[in-house]
Amino acid sequence: MSTLRRNLPDYYAALEIKEDADEVTIKKAYRRLVLKWHPDRNPADRPEAEEKIRLLNTAYETVTNPLKRETYDLQRAAFSKKRKGQAAKPRSAPRVGVPKEFMMQPLGFPECFVRSLGRRVVVHSRSDDPDADFQTFFGSTKLALWWLPEVNNMCRIRSLGSKARGDKKGAAAGRAGGLNMAFDPQKAKNSGASGSEVRMAPANKGQKADSVNFV
Numbered sequence: 001m002s003t004l005r006r007n008l009p010d011y012y013a014a015l016e017i018k019e020d021a022d023e024v025t026i027k028k029a030y031r032r033l034v035l036k037w038h039p040d041r042n043p044a045d046r047p048e049a050e051e052k053i054r055l056l057n058t059a060y061e062t063v064t065n066p067l068k069r070e071t072y073d074l075q076r077a078a079f080s081k082k083r084k085g086q087a088a089k090p091r092s093a094p095r096v097g098v099p100k101e102f103m104m105q106p107l108g109f110p111e112c113f114v115r116s117l118g119r120r121v122v123v124h125s126r127s128d129d130p131d132a133d134f135q136t137f138f139g140s141t142k143l144a145l146w147w148l149p150e151v152n153n154m155c156r157i158r159s160l161g162s163k164a165r166g167d168k169k170g171a172a173a174g175r176a177g178g179l180n181m182a183f184d185p186q187k188a189k190n191s192g193a194s195g196s197e198v199r200m201a202p203a204n205k206g207q208k209a210d211s212v213n214f215v
């Protein structure tokens with residue numbers, strides 16, 4: 001499998017397709033390769049076959065989702081330019097505004113909402129927290145976005161209205177950042193992102209804190 005950089009697999013190469021492949025071409029390639037690498041067809045090297053299938057599934061899910069594919073292509077372009085010693089040019093979709101506040105819901109679960117409860121991040125429906133009234137429940141679902149399109153579309157997701165230690169002093173200096181969605185980069189590096197819990201952590205605007213930076 002070719003990669004542009006460590007931890008950034010080449011999903012187009014994995015699917016054996018061109019970068020401008022359409023949906024029909026992608027589906028045909030995916031089905032062909034899934035049949036080729038099905039573990040039952042590769043009993044002599046089943047672990048490798050299972051790893052191939054996992055990669056194919058991830059690649060297919062990424063390049064068939066327009067938003068995920070656009071983000072992935074942006075990352076590939078940024079890494080490619082960096083490898084060549086070129087500065088990445090800002091790229092953002094036109095007519096896209098950053099909402100002052102928003103909520104997040106898991107796709108396919110319209111009754112559930114992402115909530116920040118102190119330093120915890122949870123996904124709840126109203127029935128999961130029956131003691132919380134309407135205002136309390138939905139007050140914890142409000143998020144804000146700090147967006148840096150010139151840095152590979154990097155962003156931070158803040159719990160709207162949250163306070164962190166030092167915020168009062170930071171606000172006076174114009175950099176208070178409240179509590180932001182975060183994960184443990186070292187733990188993710190060692191065990192994969194799935195091994196790192198998402199939580200809320202303090203981070204001032206302008207402060208280098210990889211744990212709260214997302215794209």
